[in-house]
Amino acid sequence: MNESETILNRIREQISESLGIDSEEVHHHSRLVQDLGAESIDLIDLVFRFEIAFDMKLPENFHLDEVRQGRGDLTVQMIAEDIEQRLSA
């Protein structure tokens, strides 16, 4: 498993725990709002979880606008790529 897959899987685990859904139901193409039913408060929770899981600091508004505005285009993969980019920066 390469690093990208490792990051993606850890993100899937965190989303699964936060939203209380089976990790098998969290796919890389799953959309956080439309498919997984995340709300703004869930994203705050996820930011806290990602910070712990990856030992990193994320901005307070991390992808918040997409969720707050109910835009359905934020996927698990997009989050994983964002975090991977920040980790390698």
Added chain:
Amino acid sequence: MKSVFITGLSGDLGHEIARTFAPDWEVWGTRHQEQIESSPVHLVDCDLQNRESIEAALQSWSSQVDDPAVVIHAAGSPSQGLLHHYTEEEFDQLLSSHLRSSVWLAQATGKIFFPRKAGHLIFISSLAGLRPRVGQSLYSMVKGGMNSLTRSLAKEWALKQIRVNAIAPGFIESKIINQQTDQVRTEMINQIPLRRFGEASEVGQLARYLASDSSSYLTGQVIHLDGGASIS
């Protein structure tokens, strides 16, 4: 072992709340640097005017205890004065010690409680937030704000199974009450249907109840512990 983090241990209420938890909870708390380290409480330095300092203190607590279960915000002194007597500096200080600290503490607390999907944040408010006396306009304002924060935050955090409540004590035996003249003390007691001052230990007992599983269905409430003063 469950652990509670209490701000304002230098105050009568904060100190008594800590004593109430101490027998079977791991108690952590903030202190001013000049205080003596003789209590059974694990003391941490924390500048409650400073967001980073609050977050660092809470993170230190949560990383060193088994079960960071409850945070109690008891810091913030009562303030008395007619509106026109407040200077800009005094007003800023009042806002900072009661409201800004509450917001930063809540943010830092959420960061710990959210991933756990558990926890309880308790604010120590005041009867003044509901029933101000003359000379309490600004103190009433900040405590009213704290009460509103309690209710709105409880609604937001309920989605994560985190509870938020406030205790609003009325006239509690304290240094400030003891400094009053007999006449003023009598006037105060006459405003209390139960005709006595409360004990700080009663605030501690209520905090213990709120922290317990027995109150697990209770959230978003401002509980007036005042001998009936709020309804008189």
